[in-house]
Amino acid sequence: MYRSVLSVAETFKSGWHYVAETAKMADVRLVMPIDGPPRIAPMPLDFFKLMRPQDWVKSIFILPAIIFSIPGLGPGEWASILPGWMLATFLTIVGFSLLASGFYAINDSLDVELDRRHPRKSHRPIAAGRITPAAGFRFGLVLIGLGIFIGFYVDQAVGGVMIAYLVLQFLYNAGLKRIAIVDAVVLATGFGMRATVGAFAIDRPVSTWLLGCVFFLTLYLAFIKRMCDLAAAREATTDWKSPAGYEDRFELNWLLGMSGVTVVLSWVLYGLSSHAVNLFEGRAAGFALLTPFVLIVVHRFYRRANRGERDSPLAAMREDPVILASLFLFIAGLLAFLYMPGVEDLLSRLIYPDARLGGGPS
Numbered sequence: 001m002y003r004s005v006l007s008v009a010e011t012f013k014s015g016w017h018y019v020a021e022t023a024k025m026a027d028v029r030l031v032m033p034i035d036g037p038p039r040i041a042p043m044p045l046d047f048f049k050l051m052r053p054q055d056w057v058k059s060i061f062i063l064p065a066i067i068f069s070i071p072g073l074g075p076g077e078w079a080s081i082l083p084g085w086m087l088a089t090f091l092t093i094v095g096f097s098l099l100a101s102g103f104y105a106i107n108d109s110l111d112v113e114l115d116r117r118h119p120r121k122s123h124r125p126i127a128a129g130r131i132t133p134a135a136g137f138r139f140g141l142v143l144i145g146l147g148i149f150i151g152f153y154v155d156q157a158v159g160g161v162m163i164a165y166l167v168l169q170f171l172y173n174a175g176l177k178r179i180a181i182v183d184a185v186v187l188a189t190g191f192g193m194r195a196t197v198g199a200f201a202i203d204r205p206v207s208t209w210l211l212g213c214v215f216f217l218t219l220y221l222a223f224i225k226r227m228c229d230l231a232a233a234r235e236a237t238t239d240w241k242s243p244a245g246y247e248d249r250f251e252l253n254w255l256l257g258m259s260g261v262t263v264v265l266s267w268v269l270y271g272l273s274s275h276a277v278n279l280f281e282g283r284a285a286g287f288a289l290l291t292p293f294v295l296i297v298v299h300r301f302y303r304r305a306n307r308g309e310r311d312s313p314l315a316a317m318r319e320d321p322v323i324l325a326s327l328f329l330f331i332a333g334l335l336a337f338l339y340m341p342g343v344e345d346l347l348s349r350l351i352y353p354d355a356r357l358g359g360g361p362s
Contacts, residue, residue: 046125050108050136051101051143054314058100059093061191061214065198068210071280071338088201091154096194099147099162103169105140109133110173117238118229120310157200165193180244181255184222191218209270216266220259220298221313224305227252231308249306256305260298267294282344285351286337293330297323 066089073081108115108126112133115121125131131139144166152159168190177183195214199206226246246252270276271287300323304316317324337343 046130047139050105050125050131050139052104053101054312055100055104056097057313058191059097059194061194061218062089062093062096062198062201064195064210064214065089065204065206066202067335067338068207068279069202069204071283085202088154089198091150092158092197092201095147095150095154095158095162096165096197097147098143098150099165102140102143102145102147103173105136105143107173109137109140111243114241114243118233120232151197154201155203158197161193161197161200165190168193178243178245180246183244184219184226184255187222188215188219191215207275209266209273209275213263213266213270216259216262220256220263221301221311223252223255223259224301225311227256227305228308228311231306235308253306256302260302263298264291264295267291280338282347283337285347286333286343290330290333290337293326293333296326297330300326 066085069085070082105126108124110133111121112126115124115127118127121127126133126136148159148162148166151162168186172183172186176186192211192215195210196206199210226242226244227249230242230246230249230252241247268288268291271284271289271291273284276284276287300320301311301316304320305311309319310316317327337347
Protein backbone atom coordinates (compact mmCIF):
# COMPACT_ATOMS: atom_id res chain seq x y z
CA MET A 1 0.00 0.00 0.00
CA TYR A 2 2.86 2.35 0.83
CA ARG A 3 4.38 1.74 -2.63
CA SER A 4 1.05 2.46 -4.28
CA VAL A 5 0.78 5.76 -2.45
CA LEU A 6 4.28 6.72 -3.59
CA SER A 7 3.35 5.75 -7.12
CA VAL A 8 0.39 8.10 -6.99
CA ALA A 9 2.67 10.76 -5.58
CA GLU A 10 5.06 10.33 -8.53
CA THR A 11 2.22 10.53 -11.00
CA PHE A 12 0.81 13.72 -9.54
CA LYS A 13 4.02 15.26 -8.26
CA SER A 14 3.57 18.40 -10.32
CA GLY A 15 0.25 19.13 -8.56
CA TRP A 16 -2.59 21.46 -9.41
CA HIS A 17 -4.08 24.56 -7.95
CA TYR A 18 -6.96 26.82 -8.85
CA VAL A 19 -6.95 30.59 -9.15
CA ALA A 20 -9.79 33.08 -9.34
CA GLU A 21 -10.63 34.72 -12.63
CA THR A 22 -12.44 37.48 -10.77
CA ALA A 23 -12.55 38.82 -7.24
CA LYS A 24 -15.91 37.09 -6.74
CA MET A 25 -14.48 33.69 -7.64
CA ALA A 26 -17.11 33.38 -10.31
CA ASP A 27 -14.89 31.36 -12.63
CA VAL A 28 -12.55 28.75 -11.14
CA ARG A 29 -10.10 26.74 -13.21
CA LEU A 30 -7.19 24.41 -12.58
CA VAL A 31 -3.71 25.39 -13.68
CA MET A 32 -0.28 23.88 -13.21
CA PRO A 33 1.63 25.36 -10.26
CA ILE A 34 4.79 27.21 -11.20
CA ASP A 35 7.73 25.51 -9.53
CA GLY A 36 9.92 28.58 -9.61
CA PRO A 37 12.13 29.78 -6.78
CA PRO A 38 10.35 30.92 -3.60
CA ARG A 39 10.47 34.57 -2.64
CA ILE A 40 12.52 33.61 0.45
CA ALA A 41 14.75 30.56 0.82
CA PRO A 42 12.65 27.91 2.61
CA MET A 43 13.80 26.78 6.04
CA PRO A 44 12.96 23.52 7.86
CA LEU A 45 10.76 25.58 10.17
CA ASP A 46 8.68 26.67 7.16
CA PHE A 47 7.89 23.05 6.29
CA PHE A 48 7.10 22.37 9.94
CA LYS A 49 4.68 25.32 9.96
CA LEU A 50 3.16 24.01 6.72
CA MET A 51 2.21 20.86 8.65
CA ARG A 52 0.11 23.06 11.01
CA PRO A 53 1.26 21.33 14.23
CA GLN A 54 -1.20 23.46 16.20
CA ASP A 55 -3.97 21.47 14.52
CA TRP A 56 -2.60 18.11 15.69
CA VAL A 57 -4.76 18.66 18.75
CA LYS A 58 -7.65 17.58 16.50
CA SER A 59 -6.35 14.01 16.83
CA ILE A 60 -7.76 14.11 20.35
CA PHE A 61 -10.88 12.59 18.79
CA ILE A 62 -8.93 9.33 18.50
CA LEU A 63 -8.74 9.12 22.31
CA PRO A 64 -12.41 8.63 23.39
CA ALA A 65 -12.35 4.94 22.41
CA ILE A 66 -9.54 4.07 24.82
CA ILE A 67 -10.72 6.49 27.53
CA PHE A 68 -14.19 4.96 27.63
CA SER A 69 -12.87 1.37 27.26
CA ILE A 70 -10.35 1.31 30.12
CA PRO A 71 -13.01 1.22 32.89
CA GLY A 72 -14.23 -2.06 31.43
CA LEU A 73 -10.89 -3.81 31.99
CA GLY A 74 -10.56 -6.24 34.86
CA PRO A 75 -7.81 -5.87 37.49
CA GLY A 76 -5.64 -8.51 35.82
CA GLU A 77 -6.04 -7.00 32.33
CA TRP A 78 -4.46 -3.62 33.04
CA ALA A 79 -0.89 -4.93 32.86
CA SER A 80 -1.47 -7.30 29.93
CA ILE A 81 -3.76 -5.26 27.66
CA LEU A 82 -3.37 -1.57 28.49
CA PRO A 83 0.27 -1.10 27.30
CA GLY A 84 -0.63 -2.51 23.87
CA TRP A 85 -3.69 -0.27 23.66
CA MET A 86 -1.65 2.80 24.56
CA LEU A 87 1.05 2.07 21.97
CA ALA A 88 -1.51 1.39 19.22
CA THR A 89 -3.39 4.59 20.09
CA PHE A 90 -0.19 6.65 20.11
CA LEU A 91 0.90 5.34 16.70
CA THR A 92 -2.60 5.95 15.32
CA ILE A 93 -2.47 9.56 16.50
CA VAL A 94 0.94 10.05 14.87
CA GLY A 95 -0.19 8.44 11.62
CA PHE A 96 -3.44 10.41 11.37
CA SER A 97 -1.69 13.66 12.28
CA LEU A 98 0.78 13.13 9.43
CA LEU A 99 -2.07 12.24 7.09
CA ALA A 100 -3.98 15.39 8.02
CA SER A 101 -0.82 17.52 7.73
CA GLY A 102 -0.31 16.19 4.23
CA PHE A 103 -3.72 17.46 3.21
CA TYR A 104 -3.09 20.80 4.89
CA ALA A 105 0.01 21.19 2.71
CA ILE A 106 -1.89 20.19 -0.43
CA ASN A 107 -4.80 22.52 0.41
CA ASP A 108 -2.39 25.42 0.90
CA SER A 109 -0.81 24.60 -2.47
CA LEU A 110 -4.18 24.57 -4.21
CA ASP A 111 -5.54 27.67 -2.47
CA VAL A 112 -2.41 29.82 -2.63
CA GLU A 113 -3.92 32.67 -4.66
CA LEU A 114 -7.05 32.81 -2.52
CA ASP A 115 -5.09 32.62 0.74
CA ARG A 116 -2.96 35.62 -0.28
CA ARG A 117 -6.11 37.76 -0.09
CA HIS A 118 -6.96 36.70 3.48
CA PRO A 119 -5.56 38.72 6.42
CA ARG A 120 -4.47 35.61 8.37
CA LYS A 121 -3.99 32.92 5.74
CA SER A 122 -1.63 35.18 3.79
CA HIS A 123 1.03 34.47 6.43
CA ARG A 124 1.09 30.73 5.73
CA PRO A 125 4.43 29.52 4.25
CA ILE A 126 3.14 28.96 0.69
CA ALA A 127 0.92 32.05 0.53
CA ALA A 128 3.80 34.14 1.92
CA GLY A 129 6.12 32.85 -0.82
CA ARG A 130 8.54 30.97 1.42
CA ILE A 131 7.64 27.59 -0.15
CA THR A 132 6.52 27.09 -3.75
CA PRO A 133 3.10 25.49 -4.35
CA ALA A 134 4.67 22.52 -6.16
CA ALA A 135 7.15 21.87 -3.32
CA GLY A 136 4.32 22.08 -0.80
CA PHE A 137 2.23 19.68 -2.88
CA ARG A 138 5.04 17.10 -3.05
CA PHE A 139 5.71 17.49 0.67
CA GLY A 140 2.04 16.83 1.37
CA LEU A 141 2.10 13.61 -0.65
CA VAL A 142 5.10 12.34 1.32
CA LEU A 143 3.31 13.04 4.62
CA ILE A 144 0.20 11.23 3.38
CA GLY A 145 2.28 8.20 2.42
CA LEU A 146 3.95 8.07 5.84
CA GLY A 147 0.64 8.42 7.65
CA ILE A 148 -1.02 5.57 5.74
CA PHE A 149 2.04 3.36 6.22
CA ILE A 150 1.81 3.83 10.00
CA GLY A 151 -1.93 3.15 9.87
CA PHE A 152 -1.48 -0.24 8.20
CA TYR A 153 1.34 -1.03 10.61
CA VAL A 154 -1.06 -0.59 13.52
CA ASP A 155 -3.94 -2.56 11.99
CA GLN A 156 -5.38 -3.23 8.55
CA ALA A 157 -8.71 -1.74 9.63
CA VAL A 158 -6.94 1.47 10.73
CA GLY A 159 -5.13 1.67 7.38
CA GLY A 160 -8.40 1.01 5.55
CA VAL A 161 -10.13 3.91 7.28
CA MET A 162 -7.16 6.13 6.41
CA ILE A 163 -7.56 5.15 2.75
CA ALA A 164 -11.25 6.07 3.00
CA TYR A 165 -10.19 9.41 4.53
CA LEU A 166 -7.79 9.85 1.60
CA VAL A 167 -10.64 9.37 -0.87
CA LEU A 168 -12.89 11.71 1.11
CA GLN A 169 -10.24 14.44 1.11
CA PHE A 170 -9.65 13.99 -2.62
CA LEU A 171 -13.36 14.55 -3.24
CA TYR A 172 -13.28 17.52 -0.88
CA ASN A 173 -10.45 19.16 -2.80
CA ALA A 174 -11.96 18.19 -6.15
CA GLY A 175 -15.04 20.28 -5.53
CA LEU A 176 -16.99 19.44 -2.36
CA LYS A 177 -15.24 22.21 -0.44
CA ARG A 178 -16.93 24.73 -2.75
CA ILE A 179 -20.47 23.56 -1.84
CA ALA A 180 -21.94 25.25 1.22
CA ILE A 181 -22.88 22.95 4.12
CA VAL A 182 -21.58 19.92 2.20
CA ASP A 183 -18.04 21.10 2.91
CA ALA A 184 -18.71 21.18 6.67
CA VAL A 185 -20.41 17.77 6.61
CA VAL A 186 -17.39 16.27 4.84
CA LEU A 187 -15.03 17.73 7.44
CA ALA A 188 -17.18 16.41 10.30
CA THR A 189 -17.23 12.99 8.65
CA GLY A 190 -13.44 13.07 8.62
CA PHE A 191 -13.41 13.62 12.37
CA GLY A 192 -15.82 10.73 12.75
CA MET A 193 -13.21 8.64 10.97
CA ARG A 194 -10.69 9.71 13.60
CA ALA A 195 -12.98 8.36 16.32
CA THR A 196 -13.43 5.17 14.29
CA VAL A 197 -9.70 4.44 13.94
CA GLY A 198 -9.34 5.00 17.68
CA ALA A 199 -11.70 2.08 18.27
CA PHE A 200 -10.17 -0.08 15.53
CA ALA A 201 -6.66 0.48 16.91
CA ILE A 202 -7.60 -1.24 20.18
CA ASP A 203 -9.99 -3.73 18.57
CA ARG A 204 -13.11 -2.34 20.21
CA PRO A 205 -16.60 -1.92 18.68
CA VAL A 206 -17.44 1.51 17.31
CA SER A 207 -20.12 3.28 19.32
CA THR A 208 -22.75 5.07 17.26
CA TRP A 209 -23.23 7.42 20.21
CA LEU A 210 -19.53 8.27 20.10
CA LEU A 211 -19.68 8.92 16.36
CA GLY A 212 -22.78 11.08 16.77
CA CYS A 213 -21.25 13.25 19.49
CA VAL A 214 -18.02 13.69 17.52
CA PHE A 215 -19.84 14.42 14.26
CA PHE A 216 -22.11 17.15 15.66
CA LEU A 217 -19.30 18.76 17.67
CA THR A 218 -16.97 18.98 14.69
CA LEU A 219 -19.79 20.10 12.40
CA TYR A 220 -20.30 23.00 14.78
CA LEU A 221 -16.55 23.75 14.81
CA ALA A 222 -16.50 23.69 11.00
CA PHE A 223 -19.16 26.41 10.90
CA ILE A 224 -17.21 28.28 13.61
CA LYS A 225 -14.18 28.34 11.31
CA ARG A 226 -16.24 29.69 8.41
CA MET A 227 -17.68 32.44 10.55
CA CYS A 228 -14.20 33.35 11.84
CA ASP A 229 -12.85 33.54 8.28
CA LEU A 230 -15.75 35.69 7.09
CA ALA A 231 -15.68 38.04 10.08
CA ALA A 232 -11.89 38.48 9.89
CA ALA A 233 -11.98 39.20 6.14
CA ARG A 234 -14.74 41.79 6.52
CA GLU A 235 -13.00 43.48 9.42
CA ALA A 236 -9.82 43.75 7.34
CA THR A 237 -11.88 44.94 4.31
CA THR A 238 -10.16 42.54 1.91
CA ASP A 239 -11.62 41.05 -1.28
CA TRP A 240 -11.32 37.50 0.07
CA LYS A 241 -14.31 35.32 -0.72
CA SER A 242 -15.34 32.04 0.87
CA PRO A 243 -14.76 29.15 -1.59
CA ALA A 244 -18.12 27.64 -0.56
CA GLY A 245 -19.95 30.95 -0.81
CA TYR A 246 -20.56 31.71 2.87
CA GLU A 247 -21.27 35.42 2.51
CA ASP A 248 -24.38 35.81 4.68
CA ARG A 249 -23.67 36.10 8.41
CA PHE A 250 -27.34 35.47 9.18
CA GLU A 251 -27.13 32.10 7.42
CA LEU A 252 -23.95 31.17 9.27
CA ASN A 253 -25.48 32.21 12.60
CA TRP A 254 -28.46 29.97 11.86
CA LEU A 255 -26.15 27.05 11.04
CA LEU A 256 -24.15 27.70 14.21
CA GLY A 257 -27.32 27.80 16.29
CA MET A 258 -28.66 24.55 14.89
CA SER A 259 -25.37 22.66 15.15
CA GLY A 260 -24.65 24.09 18.61
CA VAL A 261 -27.98 22.79 19.91
CA THR A 262 -27.27 19.31 18.53
CA VAL A 263 -23.89 19.29 20.31
CA VAL A 264 -25.52 19.91 23.69
CA LEU A 265 -28.45 17.56 23.07
CA SER A 266 -26.30 14.69 21.80
CA TRP A 267 -24.16 14.83 24.95
CA VAL A 268 -27.16 14.98 27.31
CA LEU A 269 -28.94 12.14 25.53
CA TYR A 270 -25.79 10.01 25.58
CA GLY A 271 -25.43 10.43 29.33
CA LEU A 272 -29.05 9.40 29.84
CA SER A 273 -29.07 6.60 27.24
CA SER A 274 -29.44 2.90 28.03
CA HIS A 275 -26.21 2.36 26.09
CA ALA A 276 -24.23 4.44 28.59
CA VAL A 277 -26.05 2.89 31.57
CA ASN A 278 -25.27 -0.63 30.32
CA LEU A 279 -21.58 0.23 30.00
CA PHE A 280 -21.02 2.40 33.07
CA GLU A 281 -24.09 1.75 35.24
CA GLY A 282 -24.67 4.59 37.73
CA ARG A 283 -21.56 6.46 36.60
CA ALA A 284 -23.32 7.38 33.35
CA ALA A 285 -25.56 9.83 35.21
CA GLY A 286 -22.48 11.93 35.89
CA PHE A 287 -21.99 12.58 32.18
CA ALA A 288 -25.22 14.55 32.01
CA LEU A 289 -24.10 16.65 34.99
CA LEU A 290 -21.22 17.96 32.84
CA THR A 291 -23.61 19.53 30.32
CA PRO A 292 -23.25 23.11 31.66
CA PHE A 293 -19.56 23.05 30.72
CA VAL A 294 -20.46 21.89 27.21
CA LEU A 295 -22.95 24.75 26.90
CA ILE A 296 -20.40 27.32 28.11
CA VAL A 297 -17.74 26.21 25.61
CA VAL A 298 -20.25 26.14 22.74
CA HIS A 299 -21.30 29.71 23.52
CA ARG A 300 -17.77 31.05 23.96
CA PHE A 301 -16.69 29.67 20.59
CA TYR A 302 -19.78 31.24 19.04
CA ARG A 303 -18.86 34.61 20.53
CA ARG A 304 -15.26 34.33 19.29
CA ALA A 305 -16.46 33.48 15.78
CA ASN A 306 -18.72 36.52 15.54
CA ARG A 307 -15.85 38.73 16.64
CA GLY A 308 -13.59 37.31 13.92
CA GLU A 309 -11.12 35.84 16.41
CA ARG A 310 -9.03 32.78 15.67
CA ASP A 311 -10.88 29.46 15.50
CA SER A 312 -7.93 27.32 16.62
CA PRO A 313 -8.82 25.38 19.81
CA LEU A 314 -5.33 26.04 21.20
CA ALA A 315 -5.66 29.77 20.49
CA ALA A 316 -9.09 29.77 22.14
CA MET A 317 -7.70 28.15 25.29
CA ARG A 318 -4.79 30.60 25.41
CA GLU A 319 -6.91 33.68 24.84
CA ASP A 320 -10.14 32.80 26.68
CA PRO A 321 -9.73 31.69 30.32
CA VAL A 322 -13.42 30.77 30.49
CA ILE A 323 -12.97 28.18 27.72
CA LEU A 324 -9.80 26.86 29.37
CA ALA A 325 -11.44 26.54 32.79
CA SER A 326 -14.60 24.93 31.38
CA LEU A 327 -12.63 22.37 29.37
CA PHE A 328 -10.46 21.58 32.37
CA LEU A 329 -13.47 21.06 34.63
CA PHE A 330 -15.25 18.99 31.97
CA ILE A 331 -12.25 16.68 31.49
CA ALA A 332 -11.58 16.44 35.23
CA GLY A 333 -15.24 15.62 35.89
CA LEU A 334 -15.38 13.05 33.10
CA LEU A 335 -12.26 11.25 34.34
CA ALA A 336 -13.59 11.33 37.90
CA PHE A 337 -16.94 9.83 36.88
CA LEU A 338 -15.16 7.13 34.88
CA TYR A 339 -12.35 6.16 37.22
CA MET A 340 -12.79 7.50 40.78
CA PRO A 341 -13.69 4.79 43.32
CA GLY A 342 -16.98 5.33 45.10
CA VAL A 343 -18.31 7.86 42.58
CA GLU A 344 -21.23 5.61 41.66
CA ASP A 345 -22.44 5.57 45.27
CA LEU A 346 -22.01 9.36 45.47
CA LEU A 347 -24.07 9.88 42.32
CA SER A 348 -26.83 7.60 43.62
CA ARG A 349 -27.04 9.75 46.74
CA LEU A 350 -27.27 12.94 44.70
CA ILE A 351 -29.69 11.78 42.03
CA TYR A 352 -31.74 9.03 43.71
CA PRO A 353 -31.60 9.83 47.44
CA ASP A 354 -35.00 8.26 48.14
CA ALA A 355 -33.87 4.96 46.62
CA ARG A 356 -31.32 4.57 49.42
CA LEU A 357 -34.12 4.91 51.97
CA GLY A 358 -36.35 2.40 50.21
CA GLY A 359 -38.60 4.96 48.59
CA GLY A 360 -37.59 4.98 44.92
CA PRO A 361 -36.54 7.72 42.56
CA SER A 362 -38.22 11.08 43.06
